[in-house]
Amino acid sequence: MRHASASNETMESSSLTMTDLFKICTQCERLSKKDVGVRIPRPVGNGPSRFIPEKEILQVSKLDERIQSIFEDAFAVLGRLDNISLVMGFHPQYLESFLKTQHYLLQMDGPLSLHCRHYIGIMAAARHQCTYLVNLHVNDFLQVGGDPKWLNGLEEAPQKLQALGELNKILAHRPWLLTKEHIERLLKAEEHSWSLAELIHVVVLLTLYHSLASFTFGCGINPDIHTDGGHTFRPPSLSGYCVCDIANGNGETKGNVSELSGEVEVLMEKMKQLQECHDEEEASQEEMATRFEREKTESMLVVTSEDEECIPSRDVSRHFEDPSYGYKDFYRRGEHVPTLRVQDYSWEDHGFSLVNRLYPDFGQLLDEKFQIAYNLTYNTMATHQGVDTSMLRRAIWNYIHCMFGIRYDDYDYGEINQLLDRSFKVYIKTMVRTPEKITKRMYDSFWRQFQHSEKVHVNLLLMEAHMQAELLYALRAITRYMT
Ligand SMILES: CC(C)C[C@H](N)C(=O)O
Numbered sequence: 001m002r003h004a005s006a007s008n009e010t011m012e013s014s015s016l017t018m019t020d021l022f023k024i025c026t027q028c029e030r031l032s033k034k035d036v037g038v039r040i041p042r043p044v045g046n047g048p049s050r051f052i053p054e055k056e057i058l059q060v061s062k063l064d065e066r067i068q069s070i071f072e073d074a075f076a077v078l079g080r081l082d083n084i085s086l087v088m089g090f091h092p093q094y095l096e097s098f099l100k101t102q103h104y105l106l107q108m109d110g111p112l113s114l115h116c117r118h119y120i121g122i123m124a125a126a127r128h129q130c131t132y133l134v135n136l137h138v139n140d141f142l143q144v145g146g147d148p149k150w151l152n153g154l155e156e157a158p159q160k161l162q163a164l165g166e167l168n169k170i171l172a173h174r175p176w177l178l179t180k181e182h183i184e185r186l187l188k189a190e191e192h193s194w195s196l197a198e199l200i201h202v203v204v205l206l207t208l209y210h211s212l213a214s215f216t217f218g219c220g221i222n223p224d225i226h227t228d229g230g231h232t233f234r235p236p237s238l239s240g241y242c243v244c245d246i247a248n249g250n251g252e253t254k255g256n257v258s259e260l261s262g263e264v265e266v267l268m269e270k271m272k273q274l275q276e277c278h279d280e281e282e283a284s285q286e287e288m289a290t291r292f293e294r295e296k297t298e299s300m301l302v303v304t305s306e307d308e309e310c311i312p313s314r315d316v317s318r319h320f321e322d323p324s325y326g327y328k329d330f331y332r333r334g335e336h337v338p339t340l341r342v343q344d345y346s347w348e349d350h351g352f353s354l355v356n357r358l359y360p361d362f363g364q365l366l367d368e369k370f371q372i373a374y375n376l377t378y379n380t381m382a383t384h385q386g387v388d389t390s391m392l393r394r395a396i397w398n399y400i401h402c403m404f405g406i407r408y409d410d411y412d413y414g415e416i417n418q419l420l421d422r423s424f425k426v427y428i429k430t431m432v433r434t435p436e437k438i439t440k441r442m443y444d445s446f447w448r449q450f451q452h453s454e455k456v457h458v459n460l461l462l463m464e465a466h467m468q469a470e471l472l473y474a475l476r477a478i479t480r481y482m483t
Contacts (some may be wrong), residue, residue, distance in 0.1 A: 048083035051220035051443045052452045060089050060453075067092050074099050077107070082136060083221045084212070090453040094376060094460055097369045104365055105204065106140070111197040111359065112205075115146035119161060120202060123154070124209030127172040129436045132216050132223060133209060160192040164202060167474075171203070172210045173433075175473035176337055176405050180481035187481070196478070200358045203474040204366070211467035217435035218427075218459045220443060264382045264449045270418050271391050283412060291413040292339070292402065299403040299429065300335055337405040340472070347468055351475040373464035376457065382449045393461060395419045396428075400465035403432060406472065421446075431459075432466055 047054025061067050067089050075081045077099070088095040104110075106117050118141035125133035138151060150157040154165060163186055170178050186194045194202065215221075283291070345351070347370065356363030374397060381387045395416045398408060402416070420428070424446040430437050447455065 046222050048086040048222060049220045050222055051440055052087065052456075056452055057086055057089065061086070064092065067095075070096055070099070077103055080224070082224050083132075084216060084219075087219050087221060087456060088460070090456045091376060091460060094369075094372050097365075097372050101208075101365050101369050104362060105201075105208065110362075111195065111201045114144040115141055116161070117201070117205060118144065119146060119150060119157065120164065120205045121209045122151075123161075123164065123168050124172070124206045125213050127168055128210060128213035128217075130213035130216050132221055133213055136224065158192075160189075160194065163189060163192060163194075164206075167202070168206055171206050171470050171474060174335075175470045176340065178473050178477040180477050183477050183481040196482075197358045199478065200355055200362075203471065203478075204355070204359070204362070207467045207470040207474065210470060211463045214431050214435040214466060215459050215463040217438040218431045218443070218462065219456060220438075220440060263447075264384065267392070267419065268381055268384065268387065274391060274415055274418060283414075288409070288412060292407050295399070295402050295413040295416055296337060296339070296405060296407075299399070299425075300337065340404075340406050340476070342406060342408050345472060345476045345479075347472060350479060351472055354475050354479060370464055370468055373460050376460070380454075382451065382454070391415065392419055396458065396461050397465045399425075399428060400432060400462055401469050403429070404469035404473075406469055428462060431462055 048057050061071060070092055071081055071085070071089065074085055085095060085099065088098060106121075107114070110117075112120070118137045121137040122134050122141065125137065141151070142148060150161075154162055167178075167182060167186065170182070183199070186199060187196065347367075352363045352367055354363075355366060374393070377389055377393065379386055379389065381389060381392075394411075398411055398413070399416050399420060401408070402413065423442075427438070427442050427446045430442060443455065447458075
């Protein structure tokens with residue numbers, strides 16, 4: 001992997017204003033005409049996402065003043081406006097909360113030093129081979145005075161950070177295996193020990209960046225203009241076209257519409273039917289438990305084909321140990337995942353207060369972010385208005401938790417099978433387990449009649465449910481250690 005560093009290129013690109021960034025296409029033209037005496041980078045040209053036409057994303061920021069001001073704040077606070085934020089701009093209420101949390105976690109007073117926070121972010125993102133996030137935080141790490149030597153690999157970082165390798169690995173791939181012994185080893189390592197408050201900060205960072213890596217792949221986020229691979233100094237070579245349009249499929253029409261029609265209506269009809277039979281029949285406790293187990297077992301079955309199995313490249317893998325972990329055939333054989341019942345350990349009743357106690361106010365912020373994601377709705381389904389979508393959104397959230405073995409006793413897991421079809425499940429499973437394998441084809445083939453903003457909405461649900469699930473296991477292990 002080539003890291004973008006605080007090089008001249010970066011300095012030059014930071015002279016671009018935010019308005020320039022919003023008008024990337026017109027910018028190609030403008031910048032080539034403008035003679036300002038310095039070499040000005042041109043975006044490689046495919047917009048913030050490989051999956052979503054650039055003009056749809058830019059449209060949002062042009063029309064909405066609230067978005068403009070959130071973007072301005074983000075730019076002022078972080079000194080950049082990354083492609084993740086631009087794509088999240090479809091959902092301003094969520095974006096606001098997301099940025100607040102990021103700011104608190106990375107920049108405000110807290111148990112960990114600034115460069116350690118970014119280094120942990122790099123470790124977490126590298127676990128899922130997310131070069132995009134690794135590059136972003138390598139830049140930040142260097143900017144806050146991090147030692148460049150650490151970037152050669154985890155073995156060159158202090159022993160205290162190296163000790164997080166195991167936690168990073170288990171949390172990312174099989175968080176249910178985390179025990180209080182893992183926690184104890186980190187807290188009782190003599191001069192290399194972590195404090196409890198530091199450890200909370202660590203697990204929040206790790207879980208955030210694992211799930212954000214999924215979001216990044218799930219939305220096909222492109223490299224930022226100021227990072228490596230995100231810009232070029234060469235003039236556009238395809239005369240008459242903007243390269244953006246070619247690279248991200250702008251102007252491409254959606255598949256065969258008549259073939260798709262009815263997909264949304266069928267789903268809405270199912271929701272209505274489920275609502276009706278809810279009021280009628282109640283399944284027995286055993287039956288409810290069986291439905292959960294069935295769904296959990298199904299969710300463990302792997303979706304990708306043999307030949308896609310790969311070991312991450314050396315470049316990213318140097319930031320974590322044992323790169324083959326998580327890529328062996330655990331899932332192929334349908335690994336047994338134990339069940340965690342929410343009544344025994346939940347975010348609301350247990351995790352939240354533990355975080356708030358050790359990292360004041362942060363629990364609150366995190367809780368707000370979970371709630372916004374969970375409750376977000378515009379009451380739409382593709383072109384239909386005024387629809388209650390709570391049943392569908394809950395099925396998505398609970399399916400992710402089910403993949404992590406987390407069970408809500410009062411939820412009927414039969415609903416998931418009715419509402420989430422095969423291609424949607426393929427997308428979800430890939431995004432959560434092996435996000436680096438998400439392809440444009442997978443993104444395109446689920447929910448084909450829905451808007452891009454709705455697919456981003458789905459990604460937000462997946463990301464937050466994923467983060468909460470991982471966090472729950474980490475916090476449970478910490479609670480067990482403490483009691
Ligand atoms: C994810 C989508 C089904 C969300 C839907 N458009 C809503 O506003 O609730």
